[in-house]
Amino acid sequence: MDFLAEGFRRALALLLSGDAEVFGIALLTLKIAVVATVVACGIGLPLGYFLATRRFWGRRAALTAVNTALAFPTVVVGLLVYGLLSRRGPLGGLGWLYTWQAIVIGDVLLALPIAAALSAAAVQGVDPRVRRTAETLGAGRWLTAWTVAREARFALVAVITVAFGQVVAEIGAAMMLGGNIRGSTRTLTTAVALSTSQGDFGLAVALGLLLIAIALIVNVTLQVLQGKGGG
C-alpha cells in the first residue's frame, strides 16, 4: 500500500507547486468539456423539447433512436469521427484529426443523445397544463418552451450535469481523436491512462484528483445557478 500513499504525497506536491503541464492539461480538459457540453445541450435540449411536445410521424422511432444512442460505446463514436476526419474522410479537409476540436466533435456526439433523451423525459414530466396555460395566455412558441423549461429546470440542470460528466470523464474518443499529444491534445483522462501505464502513479493520482475537482466545481456552479428553488 506504500505506493498509494506515495502517490497521494506526489499528487499533493504537484498540485501545490502549480505544475504548468498539469494545469495546462486541466485547462484543456475543461475547455473541451465546456465547449462540448454547450454544443451538445444547445442542440440536445431543444431537440428533447421538440420530441416531447410535437406529434409527428416517426416520433416514436426518433425517440427510440435517441435512447439507443445513449448506449453507443465511446470507441465506436471515436472510430466514426476518425473515419470522417481522417485525410481520406469526407471532413478530412478540415485538418482537425488529432486536435482538440476533433475531441469536441466526438464528445458532442456522445453527449447529444444524453441531452436529447433526458430532456425529452424531463419535459414529458412537466404537467401538460403548463404548456396549454402559457399558450392560452398568449405566449408564442419560444416563450412557451421557456415557461415549460422553467418548470422543469431541476431536471434540465441534472441533464446538463450528466452531459458534462460524460464528456469530462470520456477517454475512448479523446484517445482516438486527440492522439494524447503532449501539450496539444492531452486531456486529464488520457494523461491518467498514460501515467498509470508508465508507472508514474503519483502523477496519475494528481491528475485524477484534478478531474474530480473540476467535476465538483462545475456541479456546484450548476447547483448555484439553479437557484434555491421554491414554488
Added chain:
Amino acid sequence: MVELRGVRHRYDGRLVLNLDHFAVPAGALVAVVGHNGSGKSTLLRLLALLEAPTEGDVLWDGAPVPRRPPTTLRRRVTLVEQRPILFRGTVLENIGYGLRVRGIQGSQAYKRTAEVADQLGLLSLLDRRRHELSDGEVQRVAVARALAVRPDVLLLDEPASSADRAATGALYRALAAERAARPLAICIASHQLEDAYRWADDIRALAEGRLSPVTPENLFRVELPSGSGETKHARVGSIEIVVTTDRTGPVVLAVPPTDIFVSREPLPSSARNVLSGRVTRVATHRPGGAGGVAVTADVGVELVAIVTAEAARELALAPDAPVVFSFKASAVRVF
C-alpha cells in the same frame, strides 16, 4: 365571434365531440352544462384555439382559423382550466404573465395586475407562491391572470368547482365588472345548472359530445304571479308547482332531482307539491358516472328524480308503473 362548424373531434379514434354548430357571439354570456365527460372541456380547448378539431372548422369573425393559429389570434381568447395550474413564482408574477409575453411591463403592467387582483380579492396574496394557496385561491388567481390580458373571449371551465360561496360571488362580481367596462364574451362550462342559470344569458346542454335539444333536468321557464305571499303557484304545462319565493314575473324554476321523494301512492307529508303520474324511463347508469337511478315520470310535465338503486328496486320502478313525485315548495330553486 368564435364558432365551430361541422366539428367532429376524436381522441385515439374515439369521438368526443360532435357539433354541427356552436357559437359564442361577441359580448355573449354562454353557459355549457353537462355531466363530467360530456365534452365540455374539449369544447373549450377548441374554442381557445389550443387544439384543432379532427374534422370541421373553427371560425373567428366568420373566417376559418388555420390549424396553427397565429399568436395574434390566440391572444384574443383565454381559457381557465377546471383545475388551473400556476407557474413557478409569486401570485403577482403569475397574474402579470400574459402582460409580460405581450411586452407590457413596468407601471402599466403593475397597474393592470393590481386592478384585477383587487377585483378578485387577491391583493393580500400577491407575494404568495402556489404552494401557499388553497385550491379556491389558485382558481381566482388563474381567472385574474386570464382577465389581466383583456381577452375578447374568456372561457371558464367549472370556475366555481373549488371555490367557496364567498369566493364564487367575488369571481362572478369581477366578471360582471369587467363586462361592464368593456365588451367581453364569456363561455362557462359547468355541471351545476344553478350556476349556469344564475350567470348566463344562453344555456346549452352538452351530453356525450353533442348539444342536447332537451332542456336540462327539471328546469322550467315560468311567469310568477304578482302578490306579496311567500308561496306562489306557477303554472307549468298542465300542472301547478308551488314555490317559496318573493320573486315575481319571468323566472326559471329548477327542481333538484335529488330533492324529489318518490312513492307509489300519495303520502301524508309537508310537501306542497304532490304529483301523480307514470314512469316513462328508468336509467340505471347516469351519464358521467354519477350514482343512483334516474327515474323520469310524466306527471303532467316530465320530471326526473334520482333515487338509490335499493329504493328503485323496492318500489319496483319500471316504465309505465304508477308513481307519485313529492317535493317541498322550498326545495324549488328560483332564478
